[in-house]
Amino acid sequence: xxxxxxxxxxxxxxxxxxxxxxxxxxxxxxxxxxxxxxxxxxxxxxxxxxxxxxxxxxxxxxxxxxxxxxxxxxxxxxxxxxxxxxxxxxxxxxxxxxxxxxxxxxxxxxxxxxxxxxxxxxxxxxxxxxxxxxxxxxxxxxxxxxxxxxxxxxxxxxxxxxxxxxxxxxxxxxxxxxxxxxxxxxxxxxxxxxxxxxxxxxxxxxxxxxxxxxxxxxxxxxxxxxxxxxxxxxxxxxxxxxxxxxxxxxxxxxxxxxxxxxxxxxxxxxxxxxxxxxxxxxxxxxxxxxxxxxxxxxxxxxxxxxxxxxxxxxxxxxxxxxxxxxxxxxxxxxxxxxxxxxxxxxxxxxxxxxxxxxxxxxxxxxxxxxxxxxxxxxxxxxxxxxxxxxxxxxxxxxxxxxxxxxxxxxxxxxxxxxxxxxxxxxxxxxxxxxxxxxxxxxxxxxxxxxxxxxxxxxxxxxxxxxxxxxxxxxxxxxxxxxxxxxxxxxxxxxxxxxxxxxxxxxxxxxxxxxxxxxxxxxxxxxxxxxxxxxxxxx
RNA sequence: GUGGCCGUAGCUCAAUGGCAGAGCACUGGAUUGUGGCUCCAGCGGUUGGGGGUUCAAAUCCCCUCGGUCACCCCA
Numbered sequence: 001x002x003x004x005x006x007x008x009x010x011x012x013x014x015x016x017x018x019x020x021x022x023x024x025x026x027x028x029x030x031x032x033x034x035x036x037x038x039x040x041x042x043x044x045x046x047x048x049x050x051x052x053x054x055x056x057x058x059x060x061x062x063x064x065x066x067x068x069x070x071x072x073x074x075x076x077x078x079x080x081x082x083x084x085x086x087x088x089x090x091x092x093x094x095x096x097x098x099x100x101x102x103x104x105x106x107x108x109x110x111x112x113x114x115x116x117x118x119x120x121x122x123x124x125x126x127x128x129x130x131x132x133x134x135x136x137x138x139x140x141x142x143x144x145x146x147x148x149x150x151x152x153x154x155x156x157x158x159x160x161x162x163x164x165x166x167x168x169x170x171x172x173x174x175x176x177x178x179x180x181x182x183x184x185x186x187x188x189x190x191x192x193x194x195x196x197x198x199x200x201x202x203x204x205x206x207x208x209x210x211x212x213x214x215x216x217x218x219x220x221x222x223x224x225x226x227x228x229x230x231x232x233x234x235x236x237x238x239x240x241x242x243x244x245x246x247x248x249x250x251x252x253x254x255x256x257x258x259x260x261x262x263x264x265x266x267x268x269x270x271x272x273x274x275x276x277x278x279x280x281x282x283x284x285x286x287x288x289x290x291x292x293x294x295x296x297x298x299x300x301x302x303x304x305x306x307x308x309x310x311x312x313x314x315x316x317x318x319x320x321x322x323x324x325x326x327x328x329x330x331x332x333x334x335x336x337x338x339x340x341x342x343x344x345x346x347x348x349x350x351x352x353x354x355x356x357x358x359x360x361x362x363x364x365x366x367x368x369x370x371x372x373x374x375x376x377x378x379x380x381x382x383x384x385x386x387x388x389x390x391x392x393x394x395x396x397x398x399x400x401x402x403x404x405x406x407x408x409x410x411x412x413x414x415x416x417x418x419x420x421x422x423x424x425x426x427x428x429x430x431x432x433x434x435x436x437x438x439x440x441x442x443x444x445x446x447x448x449x450x451x452x453x454x455x456x457x458x459x460x461x462x463x464x465x466x467x468x469x470x471x472x473x474x475x476x477x478x479x480x481x482x483x484x485x486x487x488x489x490x491x492x493x494x495x496x497x498x499x500x501x502x503x504x505x506x507x508x509x510x511x512x513x514x515x516x517x518x519x520x521x522x523x524x525x526x527x528x529x530x531x532x533x534x535x536x537x538x
Numbered sequence: 539g540u541g542g543c544c545g546u547a548g549c550u551c552a553a554u555g556g557c558a559g560a561g562c563a564c565u566g567g568a569u570u571g572u573g574g575c576u577c578c579a580g581c582g583g584u585u586g587g588g589g590g591u592u593c594a595a596a597u598c599c600c601c602u603c604g605g606u607c608a609c610c611c612c613a
């Protein structure tokens with residue numbers, strides 16, 4: 001029978017983490033979580049699988065279009081979570097009674113169907129924090145500062161914090177009476193406007209909602225007559241108007257019929273005017289970016305020109321002052337009022353942290369204020385909230401980019417245990433077990449190779465110690481030998497118990513002479529077999 | 539999602555349309571104080587996969603899978 005031997009490939013956009021990478025990810029996670037814990041956050045774990053609806057309710061088109069979703073065997077619509085926030089909030093709502101503020105962090109894999117590239121995967125790790133009961137600028141500032149100081153703790157320095165506020169545009173849209181889908185589309189187009197120009201947005205908008213942008217010839221005919229009366233839109237007024245302007249020319253339609261249609265047109269006209277005004281504002285708002293002082297001045301002028309409340313800008317200013325108090329230097333901070341972010345649940349302050357060495361996928365962190373989400377997901381009260389998430393893979397990339405080549409990791413002591421001959425299996429097993437029993441890492445050579453080859457291997461792989469065991473040695477003894485990367489240590493260089501000694505004393509000796517305290521030993525050879533692939537690639 | 543580049547031994551990479559190779563790794567041996575260096579020998583390939591053009595394809599064309607860079611978007 002021929003058997004299919006073709007190797008199976010990974011699912012596109014997923015990764016295998018070999019030892020070094022898995023360890024880096026783990027260490028990165030721990031550093032982040034430790035920093036979160038230091039700020040009084042508690043850990044929560046939430047499922048990878050969620051009802052698709054959780055993410056359909058208010059995540060925004062961008063995320064939804066990339067959602068992994070399917071029907072399970074029970075016919076339920078399930079998705080792999082694309083982010084953590086919605087799950088954490090859902091879990092919080094499910095709890096008996098919230099005591100605010102409730103500060104939580106969560107870590108785990110998330111899934112988005114995107115085209116993979118460096119620093120961007122279909123399955124990746126996020127670690128993020130959420131604060132429920134997060135009122136005002138102090139909450140804003142602390143959460144941004146937490147992101148920044150976590151990076152400081154990790155030792156990542158080349159980052160920039162960019163702060164925006166989607167609430168400003170939101171307020172204008174409310175003023176203009178724009179709601180629902182139009183509101184969502186306009187909020188989404190904030191960032192588009194800057195990148196592609198306001199005309200591109202207008203064009204896109206027209207294709208999605210033709211009534212609003214494109215002038216309609218049939219309405220224009222009557223525009224002149226109607227606009228004068230726009231302020232009073234009562235049916236009576238309309239009826240009078242229609243009767244005056246088109247005396248006896250109504251054809252088969254009733255007067256009521258005509259006025260109703262006209263009212264609808266006028267509504268479309270006011271909406272169109274509102275959209276035009278919103279687009280103009282978006283165009284200008286997107287241009288407000290740069291260092292805090294300059295950007296805030298420009299923003300104040302803009303809001304004043306549009307008759308909007310400057311309060312969000314005062315808050316932004318306060319936030320930046322507070323950031324300084326939290327230890328985030330002003331030079332790191334940029335203002336960008338064109339920052340919109342893909343998740344639609346954001347309602348106010350939004351921010352991102354970028355790293356300069358990461359190219360296209362430079363964003364380390366993103367977050368902001370989402371004061372509506374708690375209710376949207378079924379919470380019975382209104383709860384202000386704020387949060388952010390790091391991409392762990394990107395933190396690792398950023399850290400590596402800043403790490404000078406040749407820096408060595410701290411590694412534990414490790415003993416490579418080699419049976420002298422295949423007949424020494426029993427004694428080798430006993431020795432390895434004895435070492436592990438006192439917490440010493442013992443890797444047993446099970447390759448079956450000749451002993452001399454095993455010794456060369458242990459040396460090359462960077463093991464700290466070699467234990468060659470043989471039945472011929474006296475019982476309860478271990479020949480322990482210190483290995484160094486540079487060759488055989490001369491006897492006078494390092495005092496090693498060379499030769500048969502009692503296991504008990506060799507263990508004591510090991511404890512007293514941890515190899516990791518010596519700069520010249522340890523498991524840090526770059527030729528480590530498991531790592532050659534990833535090393536060469538990066 | 540758009541455009542470009544790439545895919546050859548376990549790894550890093552060579553090879554005018556003309557015998558698929560090197561270094562490292564791996565296995566064995568020599569030397570060494572059972573030790574990395576050095577030396578000798580060996581193992582190792584459906585050239586990502588499929589189809590086409592050709593006397594002849596790693597090489598040219600098409601499809602596909604994967605990677606990567608710039609956009610886009612985001613963590």
